[in-house]
Amino acid sequence: MTLSSFILKNALRNRRRLALSISSVAASLFLLITLQIALRELTNPISDEGSTLRIIVRNKVSLGQPLPARQRQVLEKIPGVAAVSPFTFYGGLYKGDEKFTSFAQFAVDPLRTRELLADARIPQEQYEAWVASQTSCILGRMTAERYGLKVGDRVQFTGQIYPCDLDLTIAGIYQGTADDRNLMFHQKYLDELLGNPGTVGTWWVRAASIAEAPLVTERINRAFANSSAEVRAESERAFVLGFVSMWANIKTLIGGISVVVVFALLLVTVSTMSMAIRERFRELAILKALGFRRRELFAFILAESFGLALAGALLGAGGAWVVFHQLDIQKLTNGLFVMFEVTPRMMGLAFSVAALLGVLAALGPMLTVVRTSVVEGLKTLD
């Protein structure tokens, strides 16, 4: 027998309680990781190489206010601007969806899309077919797979913002962007359906280089200052984060739930360790009498507590990693979440929480061992 096998035998003496305790820790850490992923996905916009170059230009009054189509000529002449396209959020309801369609539809200029969506991969013939047909569209791979759509299929949308419906033919399927969900169609088609109002929702601008992107943003804002349609230009990331800020205290809410989860976890672990040590109070006194010193008894308690927390972390965090790698989260959440990725940082967080719990849960029993003399412990025997 070794000291480690002695610790293991002690830890396994009440297997049902141990299994339940490990399961509690695992379930709590699984929940903690899930919350952290959700928080990350909601508050951290997905970004790719192209997103650092892209600038969204919207009406300074509000996002709902359209911009004059004539601004395009001005935008294209601003130094550092490489490409400009309308970027109008149609926001329609896909046939079959009752309340919510999980992918966005944007009216754009197809001729500029390749420059703006540099990460997107689409077969040349599909791209050309899209450019050639005004009633065609291109669709992200994720959405195509989710709805079982393919090139040549027709898709219809009921307008929720604009007083017109869309009837589009899929000309191509793109992939390779950070978010392969969106549908893009011709701005001209939307203009015709709306009677050529001469407006766009927003502008999508590509800066010539990353270094110039902030300067371009500033120049655009300045170019339309004091005009009838002042604009607010911002990086794509800042634009998306603006949406997130509309979710109010989502961070506080998820953070609060996470704290409660960790606290519950602490109570479970402390309770388990307290019970385990109380049961063995007399044995600890015997071990002391036999010559075991405080530090050895501390090591026993700490090892057991730490082992319990670590086993829970392996099961909970490891389980989360396996589950979220296997599940099609986008499908399960109707497209609300795309990646749902367990990052090394989250695994680190889960294991750090477990390690901290292991230590905290051991403190109480360790204090009891310090306070109790051998004689007091022996008195509990008879």
Next chain:
Amino acid sequence: MDIPEPIVTVRNLSKIYAQGEIQVTALNQISLTIAAGEFLTLMGPSGSGKSTLLHIIAGVDRPTSGECLVQGVDVTQLNESELADWRNQNVGFVFQTFNLIPVLTAFENVELPLLLTRLGSAQRRRQVEAVLDLVGLSDRMHHLPRQLSGGQEQRVAIARALVTDPKLVVADEPTGNLDSRSAQEVLGLLQSLSRPAGKTVIMVTHDPKAAAFGSRSIHLEKGELTR
């Protein structure tokens, strides 16, 4: 005639417990000498201080005043850590309720004190097997405590007390939970440890029949030696 060296010398030992505002004198100026190889029995009514005296000699309790020299070492002056080492090397404990670790086999229970030593596993095995053989439990070494009778459990406890080869064995009511036959076996075993094996055995008991196994008996009453 040779006079055996004293292994335990107790001088003016007092122990006062504070229970709230009330002070209880458990031991009052006790002085005592125990020779090496003696089988001393401590007798007296409940609350007479016999277990307290045993605990102080064994280094698991501290007196309020006085000296307690065991093999020349004043155990009252050792700190917690030194005392733990000293107990491991010099004292074997036998308790009324056996106090074996239920998840460990007889062999592992006996091996437990040796985990604190620098002995290798082969040497530990030899020592454990030797003491289990001494108490007649070679054939039960892989049994868990629940698979043993009370008498066998107490013999395992005695083997555990002997495995580090201590000079001093202390036993607190070792036959209190045993039937008369098992009690006789255990007392016989403790008796065989004293003069023939050179161990000093100090045993607390209420039972005059058990005390008869000792080479000397002393009585305590209200914390004082009466005879």
